[in-house]
Amino acid sequence: MKTIREINEKIRTGKAVVVTAEEIIDIVAKKGLKKATQEVDVVTTGTFGPMCSSGAYFNVGHTKPRIKIGGGTCTLNDVPCYTGLAAADILLGATAMPNNDPRNSVYPGEFHYGGAHVIEELVGGKSVRLQAEAYGTDCYPRKSLDTLIELKDMNEAVLFNPRNCYQNYNVAINLSDKIIYTYMGTLRPRIGNANYCSAGQLSPLMNDPLYKTIGIGTRIFLGGGEGYVTWQGTQHNPGVARTESGVPRVPAGTLAVTGDLKSMSSQWLKGASFTGYGVTLTVGIGIPIPLLNEDITAHTAIRDDQIVAPIVDYSESYPQIIPNNLGEVSYAELKTGSITVQGKKVPTGGMSSYKRAREIAVELKARIQAKKFLLSEPVAPLPSADSDVKCKLLNERPIKKKK
Amino acid sequence: MTTKRIVLTFPPTLVGQPITTHLVKDYDLMLNILRANVKPNEEGRLVLELTGKKKALEDGIDYLKGLGINVKSLAHDIKWNADKCTHCTACIPACPSGAMAVDRETMEVSFTRDRCIACELCISICPFNALEIQF
Numbered sequence: 133m134k135t136i137r138e139i140n141e142k143i144r145t146g147k148a149v150v151v152t153a154e155e156i157i158d159i160v161a162k163k164g165l166k167k168a169t170q171e172v173d174v175v176t177t178g179t180f181g182p183m184c185s186s187g188a189y190f191n192v193g194h195t196k197p198r199i200k201i202g203g204g205t206c207t208l209n210d211v212p213c214y215t216g217l218a219a220a221d222i223l224l225g226a227t228a229m230p231n232n233d234p235r236n237s238v239y240p241g242e243f244h245y246g247g248a249h250v251i252e253e254l255v256g257g258k259s260v261r262l263q264a265e266a267y268g269t270d271c272y273p274r275k276s277l278d279t280l281i282e283l284k285d286m287n288e289a290v291l292f293n294p295r296n297c298y299q300n301y302n303v304a305i306n307l308s309d310k311i312i313y314t315y316m317g318t319l320r321p322r323i324g325n326a327n328y329c330s331a332g333q334l335s336p337l338m339n340d341p342l343y344k345t346i347g348i349g350t351r352i353f354l355g356g357g358e359g360y361v362t363w364q365g366t367q368h369n370p371g372v373a374r375t376e377s378g379v380p381r382v383p384a385g386t387l388a389v390t391g392d393l394k395s396m397s398s399q400w401l402k403g404a405s406f407t408g409y410g411v412t413l414t415v416g417i418g419i420p421i422p423l424l425n426e427d428i429t430a431h432t433a434i435r436d437d438q439i440v441a442p443i444v445d446y447s448e449s450y451p452q453i454i455p456n457n458l459g460e461v462s463y464a465e466l467k468t469g470s471i472t473v474q475g476k477k478v479p480t481g482g483m484s485s486y487k488r489a490r491e492i493a494v495e496l497k498a499r500i501q502a503k504k505f506l507l508s509e510p511v512a513p514l515p516s517a518d519s520d521v522k523c524k525l526l527n528e529r530p531i532k533k534k535k
Numbered sequence: 536m537t538t539k540r541i542v543l544t545f546p547p548t549l550v551g552q553p554i555t556t557h558l559v560k561d562y563d564l565m566l567n568i569l570r571a572n573v574k575p576n577e578e579g580r581l582v583l584e585l586t587g588k589k590k591a592l593e594d595g596i597d598y599l600k601g602l603g604i605n606v607k608s609l610a611h612d613i614k615w616n617a618d619k620c621t622h623c624t625a626c627i628p629a630c631p632s633g634a635m636a637v638d639r640e641t642m643e644v645s646f647t648r649d650r651c652i653a654c655e656l657c658i659s660i661c662p663f664n665a666l667e668i669q670f
Binding site: 180182324325404405406407412468469479481482483486487 | 624642643
């Protein structure tokens with residue numbers, strides 16, 4: 133048994149042994165759980181995938197004379213921001229897009245530019261155009277604003293993501309006769325391809341499937357900088373079916389994360405355009421897992437061939453919410469480049485970059501070894517498999533229209 | 536023997552002519568049609584792989600140019616911007632020729648120009664606009 137405090141002491145003195153979630157697999161296989169837990173202090177994980185429920189809030193600084201953007205309207209590079217906050221606070225969502233974007237009216241839409249791209253450009257040090265209209269008050273008389281602004285001009289710039297880091301995800305296919313455009317990419321008809329989205333054995337929540345170490349307050353690698361787990365993510369659904377080792381067989385846990393955008397890099401926060409679907413932000417996240425006991429170590433030794441994902445039809449089953457069991461497939465199979473679905477050999481494509489996930493795990497390892505990144509003790513656990521937290525559908529109670 | 540991949544763009548007036556037949560019969564060239572978009576009264580587009588003696592190949596291409604056909608080398612058609620690529624592999628199942636490929640050990644994506652048939656299927660699939668058509 134070790135404590136996070138003891139591990140941090142080892143990190144400070146340069147004695148901590150840190151390995152990635154790939155490296156721990158062989159170590160446990162060769163040395164066994166007991167010895168691996170004694171010798172290794174931290175396992176680093178990583179993921180780099182599209183995460184729509186992302187955004188950022190900014191305090192842009194007060195103008196002279198003052199303007200109350202709160203309650204007015206505001207755009208950054210023509211992308212609308214949420215203004216229902218105080219005078220100089222605005223919030224930009226990753227999936228927001230300019231009002232004049234044709235969306236899917238010219239099907240399939242291209243979705244070249246949106247909130248995620250603005251975030252990438254700001255993080256990359258570029259200036260963006262801030263425009264605002266206000267109604268004017270006695271204390272905030274100004275009514276309009278049109279200026280260039282960059283990240284370093286702002287008081288605060290905070291990445292604020294309500295749902296990231298999905299623990300497992302669907303493998304998307306298309307059973308219909310026509311091509312479809314989804315957040316899982318372009319899916320060709322008659323099971324033309326199968327797209328998946330997880331870093332599998334490198335993915336943070338696959339390595340701590342029952343949230344024994346990752347909790348509220350866990351310090352993480354976020355977008356190239358540092359951030360924290362601030363809550364369970366929206367749609368956190370820990371009570372799903374799991375394998376014997378506790379890894380979910382379907383999408384399950386999620387994380388809400390927050391961090392200083394000014395510490396981040398455009399290498400690890402990238403705007404993404406999904407044809408026919410929309411704009412999203414690809415976020416790089418790495419989470420360190422302290423090997424406090426053998427149970428935790430065993431979880432980090434999970435391999436791609438031990439993690440399965442459900443195959444889901446996105447032409448009908450997903451949009452209409454009709455259960456249709458098409459089987460499961462392991463991440464080891466998905467990563468070979470083809471799987472078999474209903475007797476047909478189907479090429480696979482990823483949405484989440486395994487190469488980038490590995491780079492994040494390696495980078496986080498290097499930061500810990502260089503004493504630049506200490507572990508934090510969670511202040512509260514995330515709801516786990518034994519909780520009653522679950523993701524529900526909307527219980528619609530339609531308003532009857534008056535005749 | 537030499538092999539060359541070319542993109543032909545020809546005006547509507549030439550669409551009705553059996554141009555490829557002349558390449559075979561008059562210039563003794565082997566040809567493989569990689570892609571074709573030929574409709575009546577519209578500008579036509581043909582992607583060809585030509586194989587033959589070097590001199591015959593040059594003469595054949597001169598013949599095409601003489602007819603008023605725009606001839607360009609295929610290799611310059613699709614550009615992969617390595618710095619924009621995140622190696623997500625979304626493009627892989629869409630690529631019919633294996634030009635976009637993954638090293639399954641490193642999960643790193645690569646692009647082999649010689650294999651690209653410029654079908655452009657990858658262009659709209661890449662979420663990061665890493666692939667572009669070059670004119």
